[in-house]
Amino acid sequence: MKMTEIAIIGGGPAGLSAAISAAASGARVTLIERDDHLGGQLKKQTHMFFGSKKQYASTRGIDIGDILQEQLAQYKDRVEILTDATVIGIYEDGVLTIEQNDKYMKLKPQRFIVATGASEKFLTFPNNDLPGIYGAGAVQTLMNVYGVKPGSDVLMVGAGNIGLIVSYQLMQAGVNVRAIIDAAPRIGGYLVHASKIRRMGIPILTSHTVKYAYGKDSLEKVTIWQVDERFQPIPGTEQDIEADVMCISVGLSPLAELLWQIGCKMAFVPELGGHVPLRNENMETSLEGIYIAGDVAGIEEASSAMVEGRLAGLCAAFSLGYKAGNYEELRKDCLEQLDSLRSGPVGEKILKGLAKATA
Ligand SMILES: Cc1cc2nc3c(=O)[nH]c(=O)nc-3n(C[C@H](O)[C@H](O)[C@H](O)COP(=O)(O)OP(=O)(O)OC[C@H]3O[C@@H](n4cnc5c(N)ncnc54)[C@H](O)[C@@H]3O)c2cc1C
Structure with missing residues (x-):
């Protein structure tokens, strides 16, 4: 020994x-x-x-x-x-x-x-095990350590510092970030990061969460919906986002x-x-x-x-x-x-x- x-x-x-x-x-x-x-x-x-x-x-x-x-x-x-x-x-x-x-x-x-x-923490929603759904840290490892692009259209879930920074790095790598959503009513990360992202035309939707992920063999589309101040989903507020990658950055x-x-x-x-x-x-x-x-x-x-x-x-x-x-x-x-x-x-x-x- x-x-x-x-x-x-x-x-x-x-x-x-x-x-x-x-x-x-x-x-x-x-x-x-x-x-x-x-x-x-x-x-x-x-x-x-x-x-x-x-x-x-x-x-x-x-x-x-x-x-x-x-x-x-x-x-x-x-x-x-x-x-x-x-x-x-x-x-x-x-x-x-x-x-x-x-x-x-x-x-x-x-x-x-x-x-x-x-x-990384994860989220519960139907089909959350589809290929294409990652933790944000995993996506950062793929891109910045191994030089691999995770896909072409990303939905980022979580507007804390990690969600914002990884979104920015995805854009630097030429990946299209469709939106950043967060269930909280306010952006959790530093506003300097959020402003930089908004200036690039990426919507940051607070009080929104994931309802459903769709895809045959891998992720193709995500339905998101709005939540109220008690984090309860509001029926009728659903929107579909076409994405082959979802990054979960919820802590x-x-x-x-x-x-x-x-x-x-x-x-x-x-x-x-x-x-x-x-x-x-x-x-x-x-x-x-x-x-x-x-x-x-x-x-x-x-x-x-x-x-x-x-x-x-x-x-x-x-x-x-x-x-x-x-x-x-x-x-x-x-x-x-x-x-x-x-x-x-x-x-x-x-x-x-x-x-x-x-x-
Ligand atoms: C996207 C992102 C952006 C960030 N930006 C900032 C920033 O701007 N400023 C800032 O100050 N912080 C930032 N942070 C936070 C910062 O990276 C972490 O707080 C910091 O890395 C924590 O350091 P650590 O040594 O505790 O853990 P880690 O850096 O996670 O290191 C832990 C190490 O332990 C190893 N390990 C785990 N289990 C075992 C085991 N059983 N046996 C052997 N090895 C093991 C792991 O492989 C790992 O290398 C950011 C984090 C992320 C993900």
């Missing part, structure tokens, strides 16, 4: 940042990523990020992933990176099992940082199965996207030595995922006796950055959620 000091599960912005800060403190780290590359969601984000300079605002997501990997490379003497490697279980004896290239291996770390990100759920399995205390916190582990200020869960960071701790943004990762890496290393000279200062800096990222109107919702999830 292999041993390590800190196992970090997930190589997205949270996991990469956790690895950088734990290794910078002096700890030996094993970073495990199920994909064949590091970067998580950043790998497909060709747009420039918002936020503050400290979290690489005005830099494209894909470039932020490269910057983090360059930073991590400085500590290669104490960082082991496993890609194409999926953690399939964490067990009571503190051992985790990894599947890599059809082989299974066991790893016994002294500390864990779980940074597995999130999965993300924390990917917390490993934390359920090991027995972390969990809470259902809608403001954070669903079931999340309880944690303290240092991102340590109810189980000593198991830390979390990023979307698995609550759906937020890459900026906060990176700061949470830094905090978790720092605190996990400190708990092993690695006292980076200015530990208290670094920890305080992370907490202040998180406060500042959560200070806007979107932050209010996150703070409400965190109050329920912080033990």
Whole structure:
């Protein structure tokens, strides 16, 4: 069985940042990523990020992933990176099992940082399993990672930031976006993205949802209808939209199965996207030595995922006796950055959620 000091599960912005800060403190780290590359969601984000300079605002997501990997490379003497490697279980004896290239291996770390990100939520309507109906993140992966156009006419369901950004990227790829619909009465994403899309002539229909999807072998047409203020469909408001692709972008759920399995205390916190582990200020869960960071701790943004990762890496290393000279200062800096990222109107919702999830 292999041993390590800190196992970090997930190589997205949270996991990469956790690895950088734990290794910078002096700890030996094993970073495990199920994909064949590091970067998580950043790998497909060709747009420039918002936020503050400290979290690489005005830099494209894909470039932020490269910057983090360059930073991590400085500590290669104490960082082991496993890609194409999926953690399939964490067990009571503190051992985790990894599947890599059809082989299974066991790893016994002294500390864990779980940074597995999130999965896409889906919608219930007749024929929602027709080929051509995707999660918006899946479409972004097809286009921006593999260079594959998903189809020619798209209906986007969800006008949050992901729905708006993916719609724009579809248009950049020459795909016709027929409309964006959202059941909410208001657009959830940043208005700057929505205005850009509207200027290109794409209708954004709020208070609308999907009634029915049609198609013989794959999606051909979608019937949408209006909903009232209680999200109840209004008969007689149906419209048909010809589309061979429907993108569902109705939110993300924390990917917390490993934390359920090991027995972390969990809470259902809608403001954070669903079931999340309880944690303290240092991102340590109810189980000593198991830390979390990023979307698995609550759906937020890459900026906060990176700061949470830094905090978790720092605190996990400190708990092993690695006292980076200015530990208290670094920890305080992370907490202040998180406060500042959560200070806007979107932050209010996150703070409400965190109050329920912080033990
Ligand atoms: C379309 C879109 C646009 C966005 N735009 C912005 C933006 O402008 N600004 C911003 O700040 N944020 C943005 N975000 C949000 C941001 O991308 C996420 O909040 C961020 O990526 C979360 O980081 P993470 O490390 O927690 O998760 P992820 O980036 O999802 O990384 C998790 C990693 O864990 C791996 N993993 C999962 N399970 C296992 C396992 N069992 N074993 C091994 N590996 C595993 C996954 O393969 C993945 O690589 C956007 C997201 C999307 C989808």
